[in-house]
Amino acid sequence: MIRFESDYSEGCIPEILTALQKTNTEQTPGYGMDVHCENARDLIKKACKAPKADVHFLVGGTQANVTVIAALLKPYQGAICPESGHINVHETGALEATGHKCLNLPSKDGKISAKQVEEAILLQKNDASHEHIVQPGLVYISFPTETGVLYSKKELIALSKVCRKYHIPLFVDGARMGYGLASKKNDLTLEDFAKYTDVFYIGGTKVGALFGEAVVIPNKQYQENFRYNMKQRGGMLAKGRLLGIQFEELFKQNRYFKISKQAAECAELLAEALEKKGYKFAYEPQTNQLFPIMSNKKIEELRKHFAFLTFGVIDKDHSIVRFVTSFLTTKENVKKLIKEL
Amino acid sequence: MIRFESDYSEGCIPEILTALQKTNTEQTPGYGMDVHCENARDLIKKACKAPKADVHFLVGGTQANVTVIAALLKPYQGAICPESGHINVHETGALEATGHKCLNLPSKDGKISAKQVEEAILLQKNDASHEHIVQPGLVYISFPTETGVLYSKKELIALSKVCRKYHIPLFVDGARMGYGLASKKNDLTLEDFAKYTDVFYIGGTKVGALFGEAVVIPNKQYQENFRYNMKQRGGMLAKGRLLGIQFEELFKQNRYFKISKQAAECAELLAEALEKKGYKFAYEPQTNQLFPIMSNKKIEELRKHFAFLTFGVIDKDHSIVRFVTSFLTTKENVKKLIKEL
């Protein structure tokens, strides 16, 4: 059985295991104040060309989303997000549990546009009863989206402009940031995210680490006392160095980009093969998640040797499936899958 | 420099690193539904002689406290705890952030008694304005306490009786559970905790693991849908198997108890030496945390070769210090410290 089910079903890159071994008996202060975290923060700031940014490490994505958003919003504000946004559909109301509403905008591919955001802001602002309506206080987007789609540089800049016009922070969930950056269809860099957003995070859990998300706060206005929020939301790891060690290894020698590139190339190989064989896609194939539409017969056949998810139903004979490549996927295995298509 | 600063300044037992290495390329389902978590759950239930208990794995202590307590309380209820309870003093209001008040009881050594608890319950219940007062809805204790002190079996049973009399769950924070159980002054077992409490957790972070706390819910009434709470509070680890693997290794071959025993013996060796040399203790020395009172001159002298915390001030010439042993402390190093006392 060859698996294309998810990008978090294995462990981590071997360098991390080696580093954990090597540092195991080191004695360090807790809570992210150790030298490994310090190094990792420096490596990330360099990668973002953002020497004045703050960098914090959290264990997982839901924790990162909730901690950041709750830290940035006033009590009567909510987070504008696409209706398919992870915070809206797959976090068991974690954001609402901190007191804040998801302000959903319709979206076909998981993206929202600057125009949509501005309209939503103005709709509330200009309503005679605006004080009775949750005020948009932040814009949440994912790069790439839950359906593997990318924002272009032009789109990100447009969102950034609207947010700055209305003094609302722009926050990017980068749980799969690496795979987005590595796509040949991408024109954005970490430097762009540091320049055009107020807070974003670089996902480790799905991109080479055992766990961990690196929250980057380029905007000085949102840096103060962030660690209090981390502790309050249960996100301050006692042996914080585990996060430092992992991000050190990921950002040494550009490893984060190299392993993402490999996953991207595997996905591109597969996407091209699918296209050549005439398969249609539910969402444009851009990153490590591919959503081809297949006949149920073909799906059944493939399941004999390959593991993957059914994502949705097209009609009684056809479904959307999801193939995911990760930092551990090999081209060899992709070729085996292509052969059976 | 030999360090007695804390029990979370190093990594983990070597068996865990080996297991992480060995399982790294295994593909497993996420979120704690893998075979390692399953095995670990079984091992823990056996260790607790509680086949019908539920076991869940969370990453850290604050997360465990908040997730459990918020799951058990009604909105208008609070958690009875000693005033020095971790939830009250060292979690940046994480419990209040879920909407609940800490109902503090005075305590000299971090323990509270059944009598105190019953009085607090009756005080609220019998107040003419009881509807204007937060209702006690849970009792939170730590075993051992923040100051290293143990509840006796008699004391635990008494607390349990009061809680059951008033239909209030008893919850035990066992961040250092191993060190408590391993103390020669202890008369409690995991089986007792499963019998006399409603929820408790077995700390991994401070006792041999890289991270992780195993929440045990022996009381059926509180088992339903606990995983929803975990997800909502940001505590459901994507690669949940990391927790499973660690607790598997900790509970195989009684390792959890063996490594705790070693730390306990180191502490006992040190405590006896301190007593023999005439040092007084701020709190009775019972577990891996010792709080002797020393002259500031002596403290300064010791700091040349040993790292440890100053915990409080007695007078202008004397302070309380804290020596902590852990699963990685060696008797050799303890003897070096004793020599300098």
Place this chain on the structure above:
Amino acid sequence: MIRFESDYSEGCIPEILTALQKTNTEQTPGYGMDVHCENARDLIKKACKAPKADVHFLVGGTQANVTVIAALLKPYQGAICPESGHINVHETGALEATGHKCLNLPSKDGKISAKQVEEAILLQKNDASHEHIVQPGLVYISFPTETGVLYSKKELIALSKVCRKYHIPLFVDGARMGYGLASKKNDLTLEDFAKYTDVFYIGGTKVGALFGEAVVIPNKQYQENFRYNMKQRGGMLAKGRLLGIQFEELFKQNRYFKISKQAAECAELLAEALEKKGYKFAYEPQTNQLFPIMSNKKIEELRKHFAFLTFGVIDKDHSIVRFVTSFLTTKENVKKLIKEL
């Protein structure tokens, strides 16, 4: 200027002012424990033919919605509601501020069907990732809806059946309950609400009182300690008797129904005239709120002598307006409006 703007722009029925005057120097216990509240509770239980129901008085609608829903939900549950539901759009996120998500269903007229509710429940329940999705824990509907539309007895019973099938409470926001019951298109009674729902409230603010909503809890399971929730949410009025006195006066001699009837008749008179003159309605005219579509020219003309809201835009020449009748509207004034149509 004759006003058809809202049903809360005036004071109250004269009997309430007389009663306030008469009781002003009476000395009573606070917080709703006085004899007037007791009498009002009895009158309401009789009107609902629900002797075992609990009745509580709150000051306003948002307070009533939040207090009830937060009392009934578990932390990881949300409230199913129509997307136009007041809790979702016009309470500044008051429900989210208590930690709970609105689970919106599409709706054209503010109503949701039993079928929609069952589908939403099953969609979450049967999702492989159901633990990552907010669990439906309550169904919220308004009678009448924000757009003046009624549920039929058949529809209410169907909703009730689904809710009971899945052990989820059904809660009815009755801010305009009186006007709903008084409509000639209505086939429901207070007795039906007591029978088929778990909690509902009878609006006073918009139906004859200065302020006040009477929360009725027919389902024993949700009665316990409700007053704690009231106090915690800031809804326990010190001079609670003010609420008792008002509901006493409203429910004496069937006044609540009589004053509602008058408003309903005024609305029916107006609706028939509008229909006769060929106006279309954005929502079926059923209660005291009418939503005819008019040319902007006509609207401008009417505004010279009448006050009313513009509710929405149809095209560049036509808009939806809202005419509201209340317990103080006179047929004479309605006739003046009809004359100008």
Place this chain on the structure above:
Amino acid sequence: MIRFESDYSEGCIPEILTALQKTNTEQTPGYGMDVHCENARDLIKKACKAPKADVHFLVGGTQANVTVIAALLKPYQGAICPESGHINVHETGALEATGHKCLNLPSKDGKISAKQVEEAILLQKNDASHEHIVQPGLVYISFPTETGVLYSKKELIALSKVCRKYHIPLFVDGARMGYGLASKKNDLTLEDFAKYTDVFYIGGTKVGALFGEAVVIPNKQYQENFRYNMKQRGGMLAKGRLLGIQFEELFKQNRYFKISKQAAECAELLAEALEKKGYKFAYEPQTNQLFPIMSNKKIEELRKHFAFLTFGVIDKDHSIVRFVTSFLTTKENVKKLIKEL
């Protein structure tokens, strides 16, 4: 039976009833945007000599406390308060329900000093683990306190200085503000509160109104979007004019001060008589609440003709009782009580 039980057991001053009658059929906009609220705001700003202050009307004290404090704090901050503070002991955890901790300071008479506040701020600030401790974000005091005691001008200025030094707002619960200001032992004015605090409220419920508290925000920094908070916390009254009308009547012709003066004089008459007869007081008699210590025999005797609360126990034969005067208390009735002492 003559009653000295509380200051909220009757209705209101007659002028308010007359005004309600007179304005009953006026049509006004809702939610506090009417002309009566506007007038009342102006009268209050004049009384405070604070033309740039914002004034908002809320229904009750718990609502006012929670709405203000939750609006001013960041998520990881708590409210410093005396341990007997209303927010800490008599609001069913309403503040915690918004996510914030009460940071209690010991107090014998319900007051806290500038020195205590500064120590508490520094203790957290200078703790090596300060990020693990709730940060003081506001100081809450009551004027007068729950036990009827007053802050002097000197004490208020000292508190104000400490708060400003550490950039923490000072908030005064003035549920009984009128009675405090009217005491002959008082040296503070509304102008002082506007000058030395950041937010305070002027209680109506206990001082002449049916209900209502006027929140005054002299500090510009805390004025923005306060109405959003009011709506979110369920505190925006639909027929807001009811609050406007009441505060208009209270602040016309200095009525608020006159009626408070009468209650103060009744209390002073009673206090002097008690002193003369040799009764000791549990708290210094300064305002409309008196706490003499009496033999249980005497208490029993008095209860035949007078109603009052037992507040605490001194020994098996003696108790603390509470006599409260209000804006409706007559000197005649006080004299009857004195006669029986």
